Amino acid sequence: MTAVLSVHGLTIEATTGLGPVKLVHDVNLDLHEGEILGLIGESGSGKSTAVRSMIGLLERNVRVSSGEIALRGEVISSESVNHFEGVRGSEIGMIFQSAAMSLNPLMKVGKQLREVVRRHQKHASAKEIDQRLELVLRKMGFTDTDRVLGAFPHQLSGGMRQRIAIGLAIVTEPAVVIADECTSALDVTTQAEVVKLLRTLTSESRTAMLFVTHDLMLAKDICSQIAVMYAGEIVETGEANELIDNPRHPYTRALLQAIPTWGTDELQGIEGSPPPVAADWQGCRFAPRCPLARDECRQQNVGWTRLGDRSGARCVVVQEEEVRIPDSVLGHA
Numbered sequence: 001m002t003a004v005l006s007v008h009g010l011t012i013e014a015t016t017g018l019g020p021v022k023l024v025h026d027v028n029l030d031l032h033e034g035e036i037l038g039l040i041g042e043s044g045s046g047k048s049t050a051v052r053s054m055i056g057l058l059e060r061n062v063r064v065s066s067g068e069i070a071l072r073g074e075v076i077s078s079e080s081v082n083h084f085e086g087v088r089g090s091e092i093g094m095i096f097q098s099a100a101m102s103l104n105p106l107m108k109v110g111k112q113l114r115e116v117v118r119r120h121q122k123h124a125s126a127k128e129i130d131q132r133l134e135l136v137l138r139k140m141g142f143t144d145t146d147r148v149l150g151a152f153p154h155q156l157s158g159g160m161r162q163r164i165a166i167g168l169a170i171v172t173e174p175a176v177v178i179a180d181e182c183t184s185a186l187d188v189t190t191q192a193e194v195v196k197l198l199r200t201l202t203s204e205s206r207t208a209m210l211f212v213t214h215d216l217m218l219a220k221d222i223c224s225q226i227a228v229m230y231a232g233e234i235v236e237t238g239e240a241n242e243l244i245d246n247p248r249h250p251y252t253r254a255l256l257q258a259i260p261t262w263g264t265d266e267l268q269g270i271e272g273s274p275p276p277v278a279a280d281w282q283g284c285r286f287a288p289r290c291p292l293a294r295d296e297c298r299q300q301n302v303g304w305t306r307l308g309d310r311s312g313a314r315c316v317v318v319q320e321e322e323v324r325i326p327d328s329v330l331g332h333a
């Protein structure tokens with residue numbers, strides 16, 4: 001199956017007062033129709049930078065320095081290509097952490113939704129637009145659609161505003177939706193409502209979704225695939241349940257051990273802190289915090305070990321385990 005959105009060898013650099021620094025290194029991801037792919041990692045691991053590059057929203061001092069991002073096989077971003085015209089908002093929609101980043105506080109909801117449709121579908125008639133808005137609001141779980149369309153954002157609750165922000169992202173029926181920590185600012189019950197909505201959206205409309213979160217259990221709940229990011233690199237990918245039940249990378253294991261469990265007083269945090277952004281580096285970024293690290297982890301550049309069709313890890317220890325257990329035994333292709 002061809003991926004709707006594919007990312008190959010994506011490396012992103014920032015120009016800073018201290019010179020160039022790498023924020024994201026050699027990221028590879030494939031996102032398929034109707035799938036929710038979770039991009040998880042601690043704060044500062046590069047999740048937002050990676051996904052912002054996919055919609056052409058990098059800050060002025062940040063650029064793609066190598067690799068490419070393709071939408072249905074056509075390159076939309078690379079070192080030399082920056083082709084987001086007709087793609088951003090139309091083919092790829094974005095939901096931010098806070099609805100305030102999507103909504104204009106001075107404009108009624110109906111007007112904002114109408115403007116988005118008009119911008120991307122210039123030939124749509126007023127009647128077609130009205131029908132579209134009605135449909136989208138119903139999909140977002142609203143029954144009193146006239147009231148919502150006539151309301152200013154501040155007249156709605158936080159959960160309602162986030163549902164409107166999702167509506168804004170999907171009203172043009174994009175092939176891909178990127179949701180960047182879009183449930184983190186919500187209380188648990190509202191979060192559950194929004195998660196349910198996103199799940200329905202991807203299964204009914206076959207929209208492909210990249211779901212960015214630092215919450216591993218939420219990712220397990222909503223995503224079919226997960227990619228774990230650490231200090232600018234993807235360190236493990238896999239089918240969501242498999243990755244959580246049988247994590248291979250020591251960082252994924254440590255993340256899981258750091259999750260509070262009901263009835264347990266003790267939390268096993270991860271010793272140390274992530275490395276600062278740097279111009280370049282050698283060896284595994286997690287080695288200074290890894291209980292299994294050896295000399296070669298710090299000295300050699302760590303390649304990707306393929307573990308299955310869509311799973312793998314960037315780890316010397318995993319690489320050695322795989323050499324000891326041949327593919328034929330594991331049943332991998």
Ligand SMILES: Nc1ncnc2c1ncn2[C@@H]1O[C@H](COP(=O)(O)OP(=O)(O)OP(=O)(O)O)[C@@H](O)[C@H]1O
Nearest residue numbers: 014023042043044045046047048049050059062277
């Ligand atoms: N414009 C910039 N210039 C220089 N460094 C930046 C810039 N934007 C982000 N960074 C740095 O890049 C790293 C990755 O940041 P990013 O926001 O992508 O991480 P994140 O995983 O999304 O974190 P969070 O969950 O806190 O948003 C951080 O160290 C951050 O300080």
